[in-house]
Amino acid sequence: MEIIISFIDQILQTLGLEGSTIAIVRHTSMVIVAFLLAWLSGVFCRRIIVPLVIKLTSKTNTEWDSVMFDRQVLRTAANIVPAIVMWELLPKVFFLYPFVEETLTRLTAVYICINTTRLVLQLVDRLRFLDKRTGSSTSQYFKSFLGILKIIVLFITVIIVVSILFDKNPMTLLAGLGATSAVLMLVFKDTIEGLVAGIRLTSNEMVHVGDWITVPNTPVDGNVVDITLTTVKVRQFDNTYTTVSPLTLVNGSFKNWKGMQESGMRQVAKKIYFDARSFKLIDDKMREDLIVRNIVTEEQIKDEDVNIGLFRHYMEDYLRKRKDINSNMMIMVRQLEATQSGIPIELYFFINTTEWLNYEQIVSDVLEHVYASANEFGLQLYQMFPKQ
Secondary structure, three states, rough: OOOHHHHHHHHHHOOOOOOOOHHHHHHHHHHHHOOOOOOOOOOOOHHHHHHHHHHHHHHOOHHHHHOOHHHHHHHHHHHHHHHHHHHHHHHHOOOOOOOHHHHHHHHHHHHHHHHHHHHHHHHHHHHHHOOOOOOHHHHHHHHHHHHHHHHHHHHHHHHHHHHHHHOOOHHHHHHHHHHHHHHHHHHOOOHHHHHHHHHHHHHOOOOOOEEEOOOOOOEEEEEEEEOOOOOOEEOOOOOOOEEEEHHHHHHHHOOOOOHHHHHHOEEEEEEEEEEEHOOEEHHHHHHHHHOOOOOOOOOHOOOOOOOHHHHHHHHHHHHHHOEEEOOOOEEEEEEOEEEOOEEEEEEEEOOOHHHHHHHHHHHHHHHHHHHHHHHHHOOOOOOOOOEE
């Protein structure tokens, strides 16, 4: 910079300028030169250094360098260079104006600090993409750790920026925060609890990306697409998105359908309410009709004197014969305690599919068969008719 100042002085003397005019023109020229050098350094980094680094990383066999040093990261780093150049030139340009020099130096230092923080946060974000085990507990725990690391980086940045603006020692500010920690914990109580809940959620493998979860008393019913320290993002089956706090999942209860999806089958437990007045002993005419129509066999009907009991065994046999129902799992048709809405008969079985559409179709087929065949046994479904 001394060479440039000497060169400017020679030009001004050649032009014949004298007195205070020389100082004003020289200072203005130095400011222009400083901004020009800073701008040229930024252009040099963006137009030459950034493309060169991208070209070099693309030719390597490793993947981490392409992830860590992509175009966005390099351009953020390039934006810091002009500020560093200006920060070095400010004492030489504004040496006659200490207040201006100090103010601009502090603002430049703040700019460098903020952009450096942006660069660090971008690098931390790219560490997550190096882990290919999507949905694993290790991957989610690593993601939680990166989230905490980003919060620490932001906290340190705030301390440094405040110390620069007020010309204080950062350690002094940290010591002062110790006295106000109780206030900070009260103000950021929800955030701290969310962070702790997020760590518990991922470290205990309570939920993973891709799991189907259902949270009672909330609209959450869909697949988990993202888990952070403060939110769990769920895509509903109508392609809408719902977010829920990890604290809600940890402190409350939710259903994770992962086990069902991995087993390849899904449980069905349906209740059908029958009118108790339609329960009766099987007479000879009903017995003969059922045997002639091949609904039951003569051996099955011998042991049953009540139509509802015969119907229960008939439905169990029907369920076992269906190929889309897993016969190796429990198949049960049982009578439950009587209610004001009739006597419930529960069908309990497992379907050999986890797909929602196939599941609903099979369940509908079974229930429709129940409704249609119940009349053959003289049974009536319970229906509540409005008062006239």
